[in-house]
Amino acid sequence: MSERRNNSLEKITLIQALIRTHEWRRGIITSNIVKAEVGQECADCAQFRSALLTITICGNAKCETDSIWSSGSVKLTVGCDLIIEGQVKHLNLNVSCAGSVTIAEEAVVSQRQWAKVSY
Numbered sequence: 217m218s219e220r221r222n223n224s225l226e227k228i229t230l231i232q233a234l235i236r237t238h239e240w241r242r243g244i245i246t247s248n249i250v251k252a253e254v255g256q257e258c259a260d261c262a263q264f265r266s267a268l269l270t271i272t273i274c275g276n277a278k279c280e281t282d283s284i285w286s287s288g289s290v291k292l293t294v295g296c297d298l299i300i301e302g303q304v305k306h307l308n309l310n311v312s313c314a315g316s317v318t319i320a321e322e323a324v325v326s327q328r329q330w331a332k333v334s335y
Contacts, residue, residue, distance in 0.1 A: 248267045249266060250265075250269050251271075252271045254275075258273045261292070265286065268289050269287045269289070277298045279323075281320075284302060292310070296314060297317070300318065304324070305326045307327070308327055314335070317333055
């Protein structure tokens with residue numbers, strides 16, 4: 217158990233270091249529960265996958281055209297604008313956005329239970 221915990225802590229430290237030095241390149245952060253704060257823009261929210269996802273993005277947030285963002289229950293707080301160009305498919309979605317919310321004509325937004333967007 218201790219070795220597994222150490223491996224998890226090493227992975228968390230590596231992810232934090234990569235994000236801090238701007239070397240994060242399209243990996244996926246996945247776990248049963250993810251609580252994340254992005255201090256800048258997030259070019260593709262589909263990088264986060266979780267049964268329970270709480271994410272705060274200080275800048276703009278985007279789901280790219282070719283992306284499928286799929287999670288369970290999602291609480292998303294965006295400091296600027298939210299742009300959805302790809303597919304967003306969750307169990308439920310609660311969005312609080314300080315800027316504008318744009319959903320492209322070709323985008324797919326499909327929540328199994330409910331979605332709430334406040335701005």
